[in-house]
Amino acid sequence: MALTAWRTFVTVCRLGSLSAAAAELGYTQSAVSRQIAGLERELSVPLVERQARGVRPTPAGEVFRHHALATLHEADRAVRAVRECRDGAPGRPLAVGATPSLAAGLVPVALRRLLRTRETLRWSLLPELSQELHERVLAGTLDLAVVTDAPPGLPTDPRAGHRFLGLDEMTVVLPADHPLAGRGPVRIEQLADEVWAEDNDGSAALLGRHAARSGVTARIDLAAADLFGKLALVAAGHAVALVPGVLTGALRADVTAVPLVDAPTRGIYALTPRRAPHPSAEALADLLAQTFTEGPRPTAQS
Secondary structure (H helix, E strand, C coil), X not given: CCHHHHHHHHHHHHHCCHHHHHHHHCCCHHHHHHHHHHHHHHHCCXXXXXXXXXXXXXXXXXXXXXXXXXXXXXXXXXXXXXXXXXXXXXXXXXXXXXXXXXXXXXXXXXXXXXXXXXXCCCEEEEECCHHHHHHHHHHCCCXXXXXXXXXXXXXXXXXXXXXXXXXXXXXXXXXXXXXXXXXCCECHHHHCCCEXXXXXXXXXXXXXXXXXXXXXXXXXXXXXXXXXXXXXXXXXXXXXXXXXXXXXXXXXXXXXXXXXXXXXXXXXXXXXXXXXXXXXXXXXXXXXXXXXXXXXXXXXXX
């Protein structure tokens, strides 16, 4: 099987359209159709099903897509490695992923420490949510991902190693002029009349569970596109928000973090592929654990 057809199939699945895949890859739509049909003949099973608004993979196609992604990534890495060796470049780059809150503080600090001992190491950092990062580790596109077990939790898969880095307490972020700013640990009941902003289902679930345990309801009336949009809503005085404690050292100056009594927690983990691990991944995981242990914790003055 030619990898060209594999790449075309993966692109069709990602875009959900033969015509969109053709435009992105520079083919005609009929050429894309022929490549998909050729794969289906070789595998003796339909890989995509046509719908009114495009195409989607069949169950067999989804299985093939998963393995095709890993194969294409390894092929791309092989080509890059050969070219780098030819050009005298250092070894393979370290591809790191992290949730947005961890990418904002913990991971860059640990990477800085790693680079003190590996000055020529090339690296990249991709912020994403935990589920997407887990899939990228399994697909081989990330060498290490720093994720959390916030709802719905982390899936388990024998193809990935899970290393526990620490337990992170969530904290509430208030506008700088809020009456409770600087008051020390607060109870969720003291915030029962507040409007809350949320940016993802996992954080919203932690907040909802914590409020329910205390017999109150958190009014999540505002939705933000991402973590930093949520902080912008807080800074402007529109809401309060629940954020990871590990983020407190990287908060903007016009908000303040106040710890919660009996705060909800989430575990932080380093994920690495068991197959072909990067030579620097274990050292980075060690530094992540060390940096988390030494890192800032929410206080009344944060």
